[in-house]
Amino acid sequence: xxxxxxxxxxxxxxxxxxMLESLGETGIMLFFxxxxxxxxxxxxxxxxxxxxEGQPTENRPLNRIINAFVNIIRSFPFLLLVVAMQPxxxxxxxxxxxDPIAASFPMVxxxxxxxxxxxxxxxxxxxxxxxxxxxxxxxxTWQLVWKFLxxxxxxxxxxxxxxxxxxxxxxxxxxxxxxxxxxxxxxxRYGYQRYETDIMYTAIVLIxxxxxxxxxxxxxLAKKLDKR
Amino acid sequence: xxxxxxVDKMFDEKDKPLIALSDIxxxxxxxxxxxxxxxxxxxxxxxxxxxxxxEKPTNGSxxxxxxxxxxxxxxxxxxxxxxxxxxxxxxxxxNNKTVGExxxxxLELHDYPAALTTDEVLRFVGLEDKKDSYPSQLSGGxxxxxxxxRALITRPDILLCDEPTSALDQNTTEEIVEVLKKVHxxxxxxxxxxxxxxxxxxxxxxxxxxxxxxxxRKVITVxxxxxxxxxxxxxxxxxxxxxxx
Ligand SMILES: Nc1ncnc2c1ncn2[C@@H]1O[C@H](COP(=O)(O)OP(=O)(O)OP(=O)(O)O)[C@@H](O)[C@H]1O
Ligand SMILES: [Mg+2]
Numbered sequence: 001x002x003x004x005x006x007x008x009x010x011x012x013x014x015x016x017x018x019m020l021e022s023l024g025e026t027g028i029m030l031f032f033x034x035x036x037x038x039x040x041x042x043x044x045x046x047x048x049x050x051x052x053e054g055q056p057t058e059n060r061p062l063n064r065i066i067n068a069f070v071n072i073i074r075s076f077p078f079l080l081l082v083v084a085m086q087p088x089x090x091x092x093x094x095x096x097x098x099d100p101i102a103a104s105f106p107m108v109x110x111x112x113x114x115x116x117x118x119x120x121x122x123x124x125x126x127x128x129x130x131x132x133x134x135x136x137x138x139x140x141t142w143q144l145v146w147k148f149l150x151x152x153x154x155x156x157x158x159x160x161x162x163x164x165x166x167x168x169x170x171x172x173x174x175x176x177x178x179x180x181x182x183x184x185x186x187x188x189r190y191g192y193q194r195y196e197t198d199i200m201y202t203a204i205v206l207i208x209x210x211x212x213x214x215x216x217x218x219x220x221l222a223k224k225l226d227k228r
Numbered sequence: 229x230x231x232x233x234x235v236d237k238m239f240d241e242k243d244k245p246l247i248a249l250s251d252i253x254x255x256x257x258x259x260x261x262x263x264x265x266x267x268x269x270x271x272x273x274x275x276x277x278x279x280x281x282x283e284k285p286t287n288g289s290x291x292x293x294x295x296x297x298x299x300x301x302x303x304x305x306x307x308x309x310x311x312x313x314x315x316x317x318x319x320x321x322x323n324n325k326t327v328g329e330x331x332x333x334x335l336e337l338h339d340y341p342a343a344l345t346t347d348e349v350l351r352f353v354g355l356e357d358k359k360d361s362y363p364s365q366l367s368g369g370x371x372x373x374x375x376x377x378r379a380l381i382t383r384p385d386i387l388l389c390d391e392p393t394s395a396l397d398q399n400t401t402e403e404i405v406e407v408l409k410k411v412h413x414x415x416x417x418x419x420x421x422x423x424x425x426x427x428x429x430x431x432x433x434x435x436x437x438x439x440x441x442x443x444x445r446k447v448i449t450v451x452x453x454x455x456x457x458x459x460x461x462x463x464x465x466x467x468x469x470x471x472x473x
Contacts, residue, residue: 127320129320130322132320133316133320135309136282137309137310137333137334137337137338138305138308138310138338139337143337147333147336152323152324227324227325227364
């Protein structure tokens with residue numbers, strides 16, 4: 001038993017540099033996805049909410065367009081989205097395969113669509129009375145968003161962000177097909193293709209730990225922000 | 229002065245338009261306390277919401293202090309809205325802001341040269357010790373006091389109240405009525421109260437409109453009860469009511 005354990009530890013140490021490198025690649029992809037979710041997902045989700053039916057800022061055509069974008073991206077099988085985006089990525093980035101930054105492009109697109117939907121749902125949970133109150137105070141749309149909506153939705157926005165990030169981890173494991181690397185790709189390569197089962201399970205456990213951390217952080221922050 | 233001039237209000241429902249208000253002509257004088265009573269669905273809230281242009285009349289016009297609020301540019305509309313305070317049945321406080329932050333909120337939206345301070349209005353409604361509490365830590369009556377403080381901080385000319393006591397028990401209702409009376413006494417603002425609770429109107433208002441199915445049936449002068457408002461403890465009142473035959 002101790003012999004087996006020692007052997008295992010030796011192998012983990014042997015594979016450690018490759019594993020850390022893979023984690024770094026996952027980190028790059030997650031970073032871009034999370035950044036896009038915040039910088040573009042939040043505004044797009046807010047726009048979805050503001051332009052929807054019954055709002056003072058209702059705008060049917062714009063709402064339809066954004067809705068269509070979000071739905072198409074989200075219903076696209078992710079692997080096909082990755083493949084379909086190859087020519088575009090090559091155009092703007094110079095290369096489409098073989099590095100985690102190139103692999104981040106599809107991650108960014110799915111991140112925006114996914115989180116935008118979550119943001120819209122969070123905003124929909126705000127009681128109608130809060131909007132009316134803002135309106136009765138003569139708030140501009142900008143003030144409504146920043147001083148009322150985001151304040152009341154903030155813990156729900158954080159939980160949505162944690163959930164979205166966990167999905168990003170899952171999406172990132174596919175990026176091996178275009179040479180994007182990452183810890184998921186590592187697990188597939190060593191476990192599936194080379195039968196290094198122990199190493200594969202180690203990588204999977206790492207992924208699970210990563211997910212648990214995001215979950216825990218999200219819930220903890222959300223709880224802290226929630227004064228309801 | 230608030231004037232309704234032959235106002236109709238329709239809502240587009242799927243099959244046919246719903247007539248919420250029809251042919252409303254009414255004037256509410258500066259500085260008076262005016263009640264609007266009627267059953268559920270009579271159109272009371274809609275009438276009130278026309279005053280601060282949360283709704284637009286389908287026909288006719290509504291003017292506030294000589295300005296026709298029914299067709300203003302967005303910017304002018306916000307200017308008009310910022311001069312009118314409003315309190316709500318469900319209080320509509322922001323749960324993630326403290327009492328003090330809630331009360332101060334209107335001042336973050338616009339400049340009010342004559343504004344009061346957060347401490348002043350909290351003292352006025354008797355909640356100076358709750359400044360750092362969150363709404364979830366307050367009772368219904370306290371939440372409505374915060375709502376009133378938030379409306380007062382800008383020193384509006386007009387205070388609109390939509391069922392201000394309907395979510396509260398009887399004793400708390402009387403407390404809130406007392407606060408509103410004090411608002412009227414000290415700030416001389418025009419107060420319009422919409423409610424289905426007749427005692428509230430009786431206690432608070434000088435005149436009242438009685439509404440039915442979107443129309444004003446009658447505008448009357450309220451005869452105030454002369455006896456002092458008797459705010460008895462809840463348990464005493466319960467005993468009184470339950471043992472009375
Ligand atoms: N935004 C809206 N869309 C469609 N119909 C509406 C809308 N607002 C009000 N109505 C309808 O207009 C009528 C009058 O509503 P209003 O809210 O003014 O009544 P109310 O007297 O305030 O009733 P309550 O005591 O229940 O609050 C009702 O039939 C209501 O269903
Ligand atoms: Mg109503």
